[in-house]
Amino acid sequence: MSTTNLNVQKQAELYKGKAKTVYATDDAERLILFFRNDTSAFDGKKLAQLERKGMVNNRFNAFIMEKLQAAGIPTHFEGLLSDQECVVKKLQMLPVECVVRNLAAGSMCRRLGVAEGTVLNPPTFEFFLKNDALGDPMINESHIETFGWATKEQVEQMKDMTFRVNEILKGIFLAGNMLLVDSKLEFGLFHGQLYLGDEFSPDGCRLWDKDTREKLDKDRFRQDLGDVVEAYEQVARRIGVPL
Ligand code: ADP
Ligand code: TMP
Ligand code: ASP
Numbered sequence: 001m002s003t004t005n006l007n008v009q010k011q012a013e014l015y016k017g018k019a020k021t022v023y024a025t026d027d028a029e030r031l032i033l034f035f036r037n038d039t040s041a042f043d044g045k046k047l048a049q050l051e052r053k054g055m056v057n058n059r060f061n062a063f064i065m066e067k068l069q070a071a072g073i074p075t076h077f078e079g080l081l082s083d084q085e086c087v088v089k090k091l092q093m094l095p096v097e098c099v100v101r102n103l104a105a106g107s108m109c110r111r112l113g114v115a116e117g118t119v120l121n122p123p124t125f126e127f128f129l130k131n132d133a134l135g136d137p138m139i140n141e142s143h144i145e146t147f148g149w150a151t152k153e154q155v156e157q158m159k160d161m162t163f164r165v166n167e168i169l170k171g172i173f174l175a176g177n178m179l180l181v182d183s184k185l186e187f188g189l190f191h192g193q194l195y196l197g198d199e200f201s202p203d204g205c206r207l208w209d210k211d212t213r214e215k216l217d218k219d220r221f222r223q224d225l226g227d228v229v230e231a232y233e234q235v236a237r238r239i240g241v242p243l
Contacts, residue, residue: 005030006079006087018044018132019057019203029190031090032081035061039203041222043132048221054084056232056243057201062086063241064169064200071168073161075196076188091188091197094150097128097136098162101182102170105206105219108182111138117213123166125159130186157194158187165196173207176238178216181206202232 008025010032015022018040023032035054040047058080065077076088101108104118108126127144128136144150150158162185173180183205186198198204202217209216215223216231236243 004078006081008032008087018047020199025087029090030078031088032085033058033088033199035084035086035199039218039221039228041218043135046222050221050229053229053232056229056236057199057203058084058086059243060201060232060236060241061199063236063239064172065196067172068165068168068196068200071164073165073168073196074193076190088197089190089195091190091195093130093186093188093197094154094158095130096139096144096149096158096186097130098158098185098187099126099128099182100124100162100166100185101126102166103179103181103206103208105181107138123163125162128184154187154189154194158185161185161187161194161196165200169200172239173235174210176235177210178235178238179208179210179213181208181217202235207235 005027008027008030011024011026013021014024019036019038021034021036025032035058037049037051037054039050039053062080065075069075076091078087080086101120101124104114104120105116108114109116127139129139141155144155145152165185170180185196187194188197205217206219207216216235220228220231233243
């Protein structure tokens with residue numbers, strides 16, 4: 001187990017993603033994630049700049065990662081560096097996205113003809129390939145094994161951790177009178193061990209008000225519902241994220 005290192009100096013830009021920029025640091029095992037105000041949907045086809053989003057998601061993610069860490073989930077998060085930056089362990093990311101769903105929405109409704117809001121008991125688990133050019137296609141464990149995207153053991157660990165994260169976060173959001181509809185997690189390796197990476201924010205999950213079913217996540221952007229960052233801030237306030 002390596003110790004937390006927040007005392008890092010920002011170095012070269014390594015990667016500019018759709019919402020975050022990744023920087024190297026003077027510590028070869030640490031990165032800085034910069035949360036930009038850029039917002040994208042539909043694999044980068046729809047883009048916008050949303051004032052305050054970078055700061056809100058950076059703080060939101062820090063709050064959630066610390067809760068998960070405290071509940072025994074190994075995460076890459078080391079600490080907040082500034083309004084829009086945090087320090088993380090440098091992971092070798094596995095090129096798959098893990099999606100867990102408690103209620104049907106989004107692509108599940110389109111693919112399976114299920115009505116939005118159908119309760120999924122038990123929650124479902126799906127793998128997607130992280131590849132925007134291909135539109136993040138759904139994949140299965142056989143593809144992951146054959147193409148070497150992860151080992152069988154890592155597949156089992158990712159599923160297990162995703163369901164555990166789902167249970168922990170369902171409770172946190174329920175306490176704020178919200179339903180965690182679904183979420184997407186990414187994992188990576190650090191010294192051979194699996195860690196939760198990337199971010200957890202309303203950009204990568206769906207959250208509904210429990211009573212009104214009002215959408216409080218990135219569907220507001222996808223569906224042009226307006227007040228996107230205002231909704232994220234409302235979610236943050238309801239669960240006690242300091243903004
Ligand atoms: P995208 O690549 O999907 O456009 P982002 O804009 O969020 O997404 O960019 C952040 C990138 O950094 C993602 O590709 C993500 O997989 C990667 N990443 C997240 N956490 C880590 C980490 N701890 N180590 C290495 N890479 C990471
Ligand atoms: P989906 O209904 O579009 O498959 O998305 C399921 C959940 O995963 C939803 O909360 C959005 C999130 N997600 C991402 O954050 N990024 C992605 O690339 C994909 C495919 C889904
Ligand atoms: N996260 C993906 C994108 O930015 C997919 C989505 O959110 O719709 O395009």
